[in-house]
Amino acid sequence: MNAEPVIESLLAEGFSLVSIRHNRETGTMLLAALAYDASPPHDLSKARDPHALLAPFARAHYYREAVNRLESVLKGPLTGQGRSSKTIRFFSNSRLPEKLYAQEAGLGFAGKNSLIINPRAGSQFILAGCIIPGEPLFYPPESAGPWLINPREPGPVLCSTCGACEKACPSRAINGKGYPRSSYDRTRCLQYYAARLEILPARIMDSWGYILYGCHKCQEVCPYNKEAPPAPESADSVTGYLGPSLPVRRILEAGNDELRLFFKGTALGFSWIEPLVLKRNALLAAGSRRET
Structure with missing residues (x-):
């Protein structure tokens, strides 16, 4: 064919x-x-109704x-x-x-x-x-299709000289000195811990911010993404749509079975993402907001 x-x-x-x-x-x-779809809005929080954020890929x-x-x-x-x-x-x-x-x-x-x-x-x-x-x-x-590159050729020089993602990473998981061989330490990445049920290192807790699941900081500042065409459709037209953020109270007050049912068929419905992990993430997000 x-x-x-x-x-x-x-x-x-x-x-x-x-x-x-x-x-x-x-x-x-x-x-x-x-x-x-990585377009705004990114946070639907209201007064006395704080939300925890979902990275665009998880919405x-x-x-x-x-x-x-x-x-x-x-x-x-x-x-x-x-x-x-x-x-x-x-x-x-x-x-x-x-x-x-x-x-x-x-x-x-x-x-x-x-x-x-x-x-x-x-x-x-x-x-x-x-x-x-x-x-x-x-x-x-x-x-x-179009836009593919020769896998046998080295990547563009821009990544070697840019440094935008290094500066934007809240937990300093990116170190460009080792690029292209070793520049990323996943044990310092917020996304690495977002689905892991374990005690978080102090450096991770301090840089958690308002996250429920996923970190997108390095992508937001990447020059290649500023020039790339937008997604052909909005996130709300894709299966399993959750939105850019979810109410912290709703997650903390729900039972484990209730959360599993709520997230079934979504990007947070994978078996390895425990309800307790999402509750912990929501609690960290709430603690990062001054109004709570």
Whole structure:
């Protein structure tokens, strides 16, 4: 099957980057990037009703949305080739080395913050893909949409000389001196602790701010994101929409089962995100607000 119409369909579905590559050992791998809406508002707090913030990538279930769109586009080609969708592994936010896959596929290079950056599309997107075992499904076996880069060439010099993300990181998780080999310490990153049920280091608590889940500071200041086109649709049109912030009181007063039910089908509904973690995060956010 010709890869070009499939890539065009994926771009029409809102994906900004698409790459198809075939490997004799694993089969065909399709990688795509779906931009998320990072536009304001970012905080819906009102007087005596403080909110805790959600990073833009967590305001809707972009991971599920991306997989759903991949499945809808590929269902026809798979059926036409006599292949069952049960043999295909779709993934997004998985245990697979998705960032490494993305670099090898030419979607972008690793920035100082460890995120994949594309010179044209920026870094405000989530990765998704699928692995199709067997002989190549698409021809040519290596195909790509617009804006991809040569994975064998080094990333742009701008990341080496910029430093904006280092200065913006509230917990100093980014140290550009080791770039491109080692510039990001996840044990100092707020997002690393946002889903972990453990005692937080003092430096993390001191820099927590109003976060419920996710930190976006390094992305807000990245020059590549200032030039990148906006997401093709608003977050409230994506499955599992939660909004930019949630009332602290609602989270603290809810039972664990109630919270699991509330967040089911959202980006906070993953099994590894414990209700107690979200309560702790909400409490830290409330403590950071002077009016509470």
